Amino acid sequence: MTHATHASPANPSVYLAGFDVFRPDAIEHGQHLKRLCSRYGFEGLYPLDNAAPAGLAGRALARWIFEANVQLLRRADFVMANLNPFRGAEPDSGTVFEVGFAVARGTPVWVYTDVAAPLTAQIPCVPQGSRLADAQGYTVEDFGLNLNLMIACSVEVVIGDAEACLRRMAADRDGQAG
Known part of the structure; x- marks a missing residue:
């Protein structure tokens, strides 16, 4: 998939989406991700870099x-x-929102996951006529994809960890520059 990119700064910025913000060591992990970004020539933008104003709580904090x-x-x-x-x-719903938001804006997106198996191997399913269904009777997509087709067909999918993804992003970036 070929992506149009925004302006090409010396160190393009990468928004680091993921449920990593819920880890017990979320701040330290974010710093680790940002160091990896730097190693591959990117500036990492981690959601927890933002510090909420004191006194916000509940819905006001969520909105901020x-x-x-x-x-x-x-x-x-x-x-x-x-x-x-x-x-x-399934992946974290907030992260999926961020992916969709970026795709809608035309921002190139790479995603990573350790799960290579198609959805039909990830979710227990049984044949129901010409389709496969989960325990509740809902159809399980059978396209051989490891993620829902709306994600898998709109982004670059990397099987591996954050560093494997950054390596691929850098290679894709360098390949387009040449």
């Missing part, structure tokens, strides 16, 4: 976080998203 993350997404030249399963078989 949303707006701050959207600002970072608008600023980013690229998005890299951790789409490993989170709290179930």
Whole structure:
């Protein structure tokens, strides 16, 4: 998939989407991701770089976080998203929103996951006529893709970790420059 990129700064910015912000060591992990970005010639934009104003709580705090993350997404030249399963078989819904937001804006997106198996191997399913269905009777996509088709067909999917994804992003960037 060929992507049009935003302006080509010396160190293009990468929004680091993912449920990593919920890790017990989220700040340290974010710093690690940003160091990896730097190693591959990118500036990492991590959602927890933003510090919420004191005194915000509840919905007001949630709204502030949303707006701050959207600002970072608008600023980013690229998005890299951790789409490993989170709290179930699917990726984090907030991360999927960020991927969709970026795709809608025309921002190139790379996602990474350790899961290479197609959805039909990830989700217990049974044949129901000409389709496969989950335990609740809902159709399980059978396209041989490891992610929902709306994600898999709109982004670059890397099987591996954040560093493998950044390596691929850098190679894609360098290949387009030449």
